[in-house]
Amino acid sequence: MRRRAVIEQRRIAVINQKGGVGKTTTTANLGAALARAGAKVLLIDLDPQSHLSLYFGMELAEDQPSIYDVLASGSPVDDALLKVDKHLSILPADIDLAGAEAELVSVTGREVLLREALEPVSDRFDFMLIDCPPALGVLTVNALCAMNEVLIPLQAHFLALQGLGRLLQQTVTLVRQRINPNLTVAGIALCMHDSTTRLAGEVVEDLTGFLEGARGTNVAWAEARVYKTFIRRNIKLAESASFGQSVFDYAPKSNGAIDYERLAIEIFGEHARPAAPRERTKKTVVPPAPAPVATSSKEKAKERVTTPAEPEPATVEPVVSPPIATTTTHAPTGSAPPDPYRHIRITADVQASQPDKISSVS
Ligand SMILES: Nc1ncnc2c1ncn2[C@@H]1O[C@H](COP(=O)(O)OP(=O)(O)OP(=O)(O)O)[C@@H](O)[C@H]1O
Numbered sequence: 001m002r003r004r005a006v007i008e009q010r011r012i013a014v015i016n017q018k019g020g021v022g023k024t025t026t027t028a029n030l031g032a033a034l035a036r037a038g039a040k041v042l043l044i045d046l047d048p049q050s051h052l053s054l055y056f057g058m059e060l061a062e063d064q065p066s067i068y069d070v071l072a073s074g075s076p077v078d079d080a081l082l083k084v085d086k087h088l089s090i091l092p093a094d095i096d097l098a099g100a101e102a103e104l105v106s107v108t109g110r111e112v113l114l115r116e117a118l119e120p121v122s123d124r125f126d127f128m129l130i131d132c133p134p135a136l137g138v139l140t141v142n143a144l145c146a147m148n149e150v151l152i153p154l155q156a157h158f159l160a161l162q163g164l165g166r167l168l169q170q171t172v173t174l175v176r177q178r179i180n181p182n183l184t185v186a187g188i189a190l191c192m193h194d195s196t197t198r199l200a201g202e203v204v205e206d207l208t209g210f211l212e213g214a215r216g217t218n219v220a221w222a223e224a225r226v227y228k229t230f231i232r233r234n235i236k237l238a239e240s241a242s243f244g245q246s247v248f249d250y251a252p253k254s255n256g257a258i259d260y261e262r263l264a265i266e267i268f269g270e271h272a273r274p275a276a277p278r279e280r281t282k283k284t285v286v287p288p289a290p291a292p293v294a295t296s297s298k299e300k301a302k303e304r305v306t307t308p309a310e311p312e313p314a315t316v317e318p319v320v321s322p323p324i325a326t327t328t329t330h331a332p333t334g335s336a337p338p339d340p341y342r343h344i345r346i347t348a349d350v351q352a353s354q355p356d357k358i359s360s361v362s
């Protein structure tokens, strides 16, 4: 058995204001990949749709505190934490969170509520990942203030890049300038990807060029990369959510499991490499039968995370920062290709943008 090394904590907000691009699937399975490798992981569901909570079979009882109670009423995070398995905990959400945007609008310091709330439990976890809602409101701003890295899942289709400029040049830049100077964009993960299409290649080229243009500048994405691991479209990923399981438990040999394991290793290095590849994790929260999400068990989701960290059975190595990608699977072409997507190309002219106050994006 390897010995556990000290881990430099990483806190990552998984963000894209575009809906249905793979944020929840990515958060759930990166978290599961880390946990099965022995790292202590906190997943935070910051979406009123509560898809991340449902992903792990958690439908909250009336009296179960959620992230809404943490943000709106100041309930301790400890009271709301639930355990998915030995290494994986979740701060769950429910539909109450839909009211938070409006309720918090007049609260002073509303942007840092989550950061302050996480303080007491922070040193219990090696990694924190937040599943953000498909919007750039006060909840997403809270995620950007509480974390120090941004991961952007993206689907490479015609309109994929449309909102990215706003996300980076306004929201991320504003938060970095005014509240969280440590905030950086770690990278872009291509989800539901079909690398055989010309359009997908064009989008990847465009993204890579945009990120390369930021090297050496002071923007939050100066060292961001397009991850080489593409997440292929794989039905097991969609099914696993319905069964309340990570893809590693539901279909450990599927392309979905293979891709997310590779992506996790690309992002987190050895911290995500399981001692025994694709070994099934021992879950304590597993819906008993193949049931759709709507009927999954509430009861098994009730095990609270109130105990200190347990002795470490698995091991992880020190952080090895991955190098900044200089190539992608789709290398940019030398001569000017026909570019039917020029109108959705991102402009890197951050200086030209005059960001409004944080409140304008919340
Ligand atoms: N690689 C994939 N292959 C097949 N289906 C996928 C894949 N990734 C995600 N899905 C499915 O696509 C849908 C959208 O994915 P997901 O919920 O992760 O996106 P999201 O960005 O979190 O959406 P939202 O913005 O609504 O929160 C889900 O039904 C999910 O199961």
Ligand SMILES: [Mg+2]
Pocket: 023, 024, 025, 047, 051, 052, 131, 132
């Ligand atoms: Mg989601």
